[in-house]
Amino acid sequence: MRELSLHILDIAMNAIEAQASRLVISIEERKSENYLRIRLRDNGKGIPKDLLETISDPFTTSRKERTVGLGIPLLKQAAISCNGHFNIQSIRGRGTELDIGFVMNHVNRAPMGDIEDTIVNIAICSTDIHLAYLHQTDFARLLFDSYWIFARMEDNECVKYQLGRPLKEYLQQELKRIQSEI
Numbered sequence: 001m002r003e004l005s006l007h008i009l010d011i012a013m014n015a016i017e018a019q020a021s022r023l024v025i026s027i028e029e030r031k032s033e034n035y036l037r038i039r040l041r042d043n044g045k046g047i048p049k050d051l052l053e054t055i056s057d058p059f060t061t062s063r064k065e066r067t068v069g070l071g072i073p074l075l076k077q078a079a080i081s082c083n084g085h086f087n088i089q090s091i092r093g094r095g096t097e098l099d100i101g102f103v104m105n106h107v108n109r110a111p112m113g114d115i116e117d118t119i120v121n122i123a124i125c126s127t128d129i130h131l132a133y134l135h136q137t138d139f140a141r142l143l144f145d146s147y148w149i150f151a152r153m154e155d156n157e158c159v160k161y162q163l164g165r166p167l168k169e170y171l172q173q174e175l176k177r178i179q180s181e182i
Contacts, residue, residue: 001074003113004038010071011040011098012122016129018044020095023122026134027115029104036084036102036109047090055088075100082106116171123149124164140178144171 001007008025015023020042028037047055056076075098076086083103090096102109115135123131123146131146149163156162 001071001078002110004078004110005113005115005118007071007075007078007110008038008040008115009118009121011075012118012126014071015040015042015044015096016126018042018046018096020044020129022130022132024132024134025119025122027112027136029135029137031104032138034104036104038100038102039098041095041097043095046092046095047088048092052088052090056086078102078108078110082108084109116168116175119144119171120164120168123167124160127160135175135178137178139180142171142174142178144174 001010012023012025022043024039024041026037026039026041028035028039030036056073072088079086079100079102083106084101085099086101087099088096119131119133122129123144129146131144133142133144135142149160149167152158152163152166153160
């Protein structure tokens with residue numbers, strides 16, 4: 001995948017398939033330390049131990065419709081190829097946590113991409129999941145909770161899908177704010 005936001009979307013879809021009701025996405029950009037860290041944690045059904053041991057193998061997948069699973073192996077390779085780290089932990093019945101680190105200015109690091117669209121798609125299209133998104137930089141932080149959507153639905157007497165554009169605009173504004181020195 002060409003953008004880290006697409007990797008995040010892929011992992012989020014895995015969490016949804018694992019029947020998670022809560023997903024926490026945390027992105028930490030520390031330009032002062034030349035460091036980018038992405039963490040995802042869900043409360044889904046978890047990954048069986050035997051599958052977890054081979055999860056980085058592209059020929060390992062829990063899906064029945066295809067025999068190849070490239071999302072996690074590609075994400076791990078993306079992190080390792082730019083002197084980063086990749087850790088995954090999972091407990092059956094409790095959920096899964098990924099911790100991925102990158103050297104921020106490494107020539108091989110993929111760009112973040114359109115993280116706003118990724119968050120909007122998860123928040124709007126995944127009706128049964130409570131999403132928390134934290135994005136920190138050297139200057140500030142953004143915290144989005146998907147309950148934001150439900151509050152706006154009530155205030156505006158509208159349906160969830162009508163809030164996609166306002167949510168994207170809000171996230172764009174907030175991401176711009178946290179990227180600049182105050």
